Amino acid sequence: MVFFNRTVLSALGLINDPTLPKEILGSKQFATFVEVLGEGEIEGFPSAAAYTKGTNNYNLAALKDVYLNKTQILKSSANVTNLQDTDYNFRDVEFTPRFGTSNQTYIGGINNIETEFSVNSAVTYSSSVSRTLTSGIDAVRVTIGVPRLQEFNDDGSISGLTTYVTIQITDNNGTVATPISDDAISGRTSSAYFKDYLISFNDGSLVHPLTVTVKRTAADNTDPKKHDAFNWSSYTEILFEQRAYANTAHVALRFDSEQFPQTPNRSYRVRGLKIPIPSNGTVNSTTGAISYSGSWNGSFKTDPEWTTDPAWILHELLVNTRWGCGAHISASQLSKYDFYAVSQYCGASVDDGNGGTEPRFAVNGVVQQQVDAYRLINDLCSVMRCMPFWSTGALTISQDAPKDASYLFTLANVGEGGFTYSGSSLKSRHTVVNCGYFDMETQEIDYEEVVDTAAQAKYGSVVKQVKSLFCTSRNQAARLGRWLLYTEQHESEIVTFSIGLSAGVLIRPGAVIEISDPVRAGVRRGGLIKSATTTVVTVDNTDQTDLGLSESPRLSVVLSDGSVETKTISGIVGAEITVSSAFSSAPNSNSVWIYQNDTVQTTQWRVLSITEEEGVNYVVTALPYNSGKYAYVEDGSTLPTRNTSVLNTPPDAPGALSATEQFYEENNQAKVKIIVSWQSVPRASLYRVQWRKGSDNFVSSDVLSRPDYEILDATAGNYEVRVFSISGIGVSSSVPSELTYTAVGKTAVPAAPTNLFFEAINANTGRLTWDQSTDLDVKLGGKCVFRQSNKTDGTATFSNAVTLIAAKAGSQTEATIPMVEGEIFLAFEDSGGRISSATSIVIDLPDPIGALPVLTRREDLDSPPFQGTNSDTFYKSSLDALTLQGTSLFDTIPDVDAMVDFDISGDVDNEGTYTFANKLDLGAKFSLDLKRHFVTTAYLPADDFDAVADVDAIDDWDGAAILNVDAKLYLRSTDDDPASGGASWSGWKEFINGTFTGRGFDFKTILTSNNTDENILVNELGYTATLQRRQEQSTGAVASGAGSKTVNFSKNFFTGTGSLGGTNAYLPSIGINAMNLASGDYIEMGTVTGSSFVVTFKNSSNAAVDRNFTWSAVGYGKTV
DSSP, rough: OOEEEEEEEEEEOOOOOOTTTTTBBBOOOOOEEEEEEEOOOEOOGGGGGGGTTTTTHHHHHGGGGGGETTTBBOTTTTOOTTGGGGGSSSSSSSEEEEOOOOTOOOOTTTEEEEEEEEEEEEEEEEOOOEEEOOTTTTEEEEEESOOOBBEOOTOEEOOEEEEEEEEEEOOOOOOOEEEEEEEEEBBBSOOOEEEEEEOOTTTSSSSSSSSEEEOOSOOOOOOTTTOEEEEEEEEEEEEEEEOTTEEEEEEEEEEEGOOSSSSSOEEEEEEEEEEOOTTTTEEEEOOOOEEOOOOOOSSSSSOOOOOOOHHHHHHHHOOOOSSSSTOOOOOGGHHHHHHHHHHHHHHHHEESSSSSSEEEEEEOOOOOOOOOOHHHHHHHHHHHTTEEETTTTEEEEOOOOOEEEEEEEEEGGGOOOOHHHHHOOOGGSSSSEEEEETTTTTTTEEEEEOOOOHHHHHHEEEEEEEOOTOOOOHHHHHHHHHHHHHHHSSOOOEEEEEHHHHTTTOOOOOOOEEEHHHHHHHOOOOOEEEOOOEEEEEEOOOTTOOSSSSOEEEEEOOOSSSOOOEEEEEEEEEEEEHHHHHHSSOOOOOOOOEEEEEESOOOOEEEEEEEEEETTTTEEEEEEOOTTTTHHHHHOOOOOOOOOGGGGSSSOEEEEEEEEEEEEEEETTTEEEEEEEEEETTEEEEEEEEEEEEEEEEEEEEESSSSSEEESSSSSEEEEEEEEEEETTTTOOOSSSEEEEEEEOOOOOOOOOOOOOOOOEESSSSEEOOOOOOOOHHHTOOOEEEESSSSSSSSOOOOSEEEESEEEETTTEEEEEOOOOEEEEEEOTTTTBBOOEEEEEEOOOOOOOOOEEEEEGGGGGSSSSSSSEEEEEEEETTTTTTEEEEEOOOGGGGGGGGSSSSSSSSBBBBBEEESOOOOOOEEEEEEEEEEEEEEEEOOOGOOGGGGOOGGHHHHHHHOOOSSEEEEEEEEEEESSSSSSTTOOOOOOEEEEEEEEEEEEEEEEEEEEEETTOEEEEEEEEEEEEEEEEEEEEESSSSOOOEEEEEESSOOOOOOTTTTBBOOTTTEEEEEEEEEEOOOOOOOOEEEEESSEEEEEEEEEEEEBBBOEEEEEEEOOOOOO
């Protein structure tokens, strides 16, 4: 049922001036429109369906469906058998329809041949006027003229009068008809007024020729104040032009122009085109939907019927030879049973949104202009969610409607490329659809807004404007909107794969297929059948396939006829699967099987296209399919979920979430980063880290694989961190791991220095070394701060100490300091002025009161000299020196008689080592001053006097300059017994003079020559070891107690060893200052060692007594 605003075939008449007073007579003008409603036969006007077409009642009732400026001519409540003036919204309307039949008659009075004849005869009561008409005419128009129509009253006013006109027709047989009887012409006019009377003769009741007589039925007025005379002005003979416009539905509409200031818009509500429908179909007279009974034999009803069914309207468009594509497509080229299936789905009743029902899809509209056939076909298909395609010599349509899967696919029966998935951007998908439809009440395009609230909450309002083609139902427009939103949100992904010829000939666009893809499912659930009966199927491979009897297992197979059957599983033994009921037939070997249960099911897809490739393969493109979407679209039902992957199972949240701070460098500035770390989670392909400082918004970042994340440029404050595990398909852990971390940022105090070490350089200076600071804000813009206290007892503090030297750059690792005694402190200060805890070292220098030469050692003074270990060196007695040996072996000397020097043969070796015969053992770990003794001579072996063949030939007895030889002295130390095989030695270090710490020392020299002709002689080699003299004393009074008092030194003195001066050769000297002796008291000194002494205070009776004393000890060296 539609409104037509159609093309005007003809329009007659003028628009009258509506501003004249009603009592003033004026000529009326009428507008007549002939308008096309459509090509082909239509059903007609719904308001007149109860009446017979062609009757006056039908035409009157049809005026309820005719609108001028969107207003009904006749009100819907009007009773056409008892019309009242108030039933009309417009008066003086004539309406004649034709319904597009092949034998319809023409509408008279539209395009006419007219001949006018002048009469100009007065008509009186006693004298009527007659004229004979030409035979064969269809109508006559009689024009009556009134010269004046008025009355002059005694009070001088003028009022109107009424005169009456009667027109009679007399035929050739004398039959008289009176079409106009006592027609009153009322009003007031002072000038001529004309009125037309149209009389039609085309009903065939009168025999020509005809005579027209005009009569005055009221007495003539003789009062000179009253003027009501009239005359017959003229008549016009009319011959109708007989154009029936066969097969074109049209109407003629005539109305008084006085009612409109300008030409009104016309619209018509009709039940439109009548088309062939299946023989078992019945059309709903209200909605136009078709319902079916029984099965269809493929035949159509003899008489076409009106329907809104889009499937059969499309079918008629394709085969109709008058206004469709029938010149190019025949009915035999259409798969009519596919159209029948689509029609059944279209005509099913669904909720209309107003408590009633309506057909699922209906076409209510007009095609008012020429359009491309392909576009119109696709427009009609879009109404019922179909797509047309050509298959096996026939045009068919496939509808997006509920259907069962028709084929199964796994990696076993697709190409090597497997399944390829692609999709659109989430942000580009619409969340709001405004669907335009034609509102039958307002006769305007209205819009129904459909909102996907969940998607809108995520992506905001992304609006799409669409037009619901041929739609007059608000709820049908809403269903279209829901379908579009569902499609964009849930069917934006595409799967593509290639298949062979056997499957390619069975699959059609629109078919539903099932896919078991182990890449997506996370488990293998399908393959090829090895062998099968109707109840037992042996599958090809069970590797990585979790076949089991839990969660309602089912087995799907493709049978020999290409159909898919699914059965529940009753037993599984190895690769043999037994089903609970038999398949229709035994599946073929190498056909497809798929196992699924409630945990992991197949993915379902609707085939979009199938493209032939290389003649033997086909490329399939498909969209996701969800059988529950149709209920969702129609009534908003909740969409069912389908478990298609174990990857959908949320992974566990990350474990052991922790955070630390670390400095980093950026643009030569130190900044702080927080390093968040956690334990990796199986099946997590990435981690989503969300963090915020204080109450700020969360910042979200995805981390691939690596189980840590850095928050850069962090500042002091509380940080809230949460980390989600995300699976390979984007499934997040149900809960995150959470951590609240308080960052100190650059406000943190730097770490204390480590590995602080001191070594003396000389008697006045020493060197401090330490590990570089690990804090970047110390290394960049920070300082190393040095302080010193003279306390050596460990009670000094950094704050109580004083500056030792100026601060060094924070990146430094050593500094030269004065040789001072006491506790040396080192602290790091960062770029913000924050100072670390200090690290210290105590320097307790020997008392500068002389030194003890412990040992002077000379290797060259031994007899024989240089008794140590040689490596490529030897003692040359003729030169009384240690030297490098030659490189030649004795056996390689070609002429022994020519040898001048048997000690050095061949080239001089490039390097040799001599290790001292004895190690130095102090007996304990002491600080020792060592000074080397080293005398060398460079020489050329070829310049030996014995090697000179001709002394007289020597011009220069001084020899050539020797610049390529050298010798260095090295030592190493140990805190262990140097004679022990397990002693732990330091590395060899070159030394000249210096102070060194250790118990034992080992010495060696390395001789080098960078010229094979040059050599070096070590004439004197040794060292001197010295211990500084020192004094130690009490810091306050000491109580002896009533007995022997043992006083321990804070550091042991060197007392000599068996090889160094003799055991106890250098015992410290002890001084005692008694403080409270009584008469007769005396002091008895006991044993003195390098570590302590014993003292006893006795009275005159030789009894030990308790006395206070101070003491001092003077000796050499101190243990470390």
